[in-house]
Amino acid sequence: MWMRFLNRLSRWRQRQTGPQRLLKWEYKVVQMVSQEPADAADASRKLGGTLSPEALRNQFPEHYGTANGRKQINDFLNVLGDDGWELMQFQQIGPLPLMVFKRPKQLPTEASGATAVEAGTASHAG
Numbered sequence: 001m002w003m004r005f006l007n008r009l010s011r012w013r014q015r016q017t018g019p020q021r022l023l024k025w026e027y028k029v030v031q032m033v034s035q036e037p038a039d040a041a042d043a044s045r046k047l048g049g050t051l052s053p054e055a056l057r058n059q060f061p062e063h064y065g066t067a068n069g070r071k072q073i074n075d076f077l078n079v080l081g082d083d084g085w086e087l088m089q090f091q092q093i094g095p096l097p098l099m100v101f102k103r104p105k106q107l108p109t110e111a112s113g114a115t116a117v118e119a120g121t122a123s124h125a126g
Helices: 002-017 040-046 053-059 069-082
Strands: 025-031 086-093 096-104 106-108 115-117
Touching (some): 069 086
Antiparallel strands (some): 086 096, 106 115
16 A cells, blocks of 8 residues: 555656646846936036036946936846846836736756756746
């Protein structure tokens, strides 16, 4: 009787660790925070005029530029998409938007130490 139970348990474990097992997920929560763009003229005054507003804009365009907010969000989402994250939910919490992303959980492979997507596939329906 115990042998039969152990055989069934062994077969069940093999099914659970084989390629047919359920895909596991990891999640990322991002809350967007709105900030006024930095003012190069104000920064120039604070630096005592050692750098002109034009010089600050030229040397630090990511900080003092007049970037398009929608483009920044688009670029941010594309970077996450390139890393395998899928936007699952968008919710407004007070004045701030909250986004929830998921992707298949990455597991280290035994032989190479590199990561492989569990169950051998990265495609999934949202």
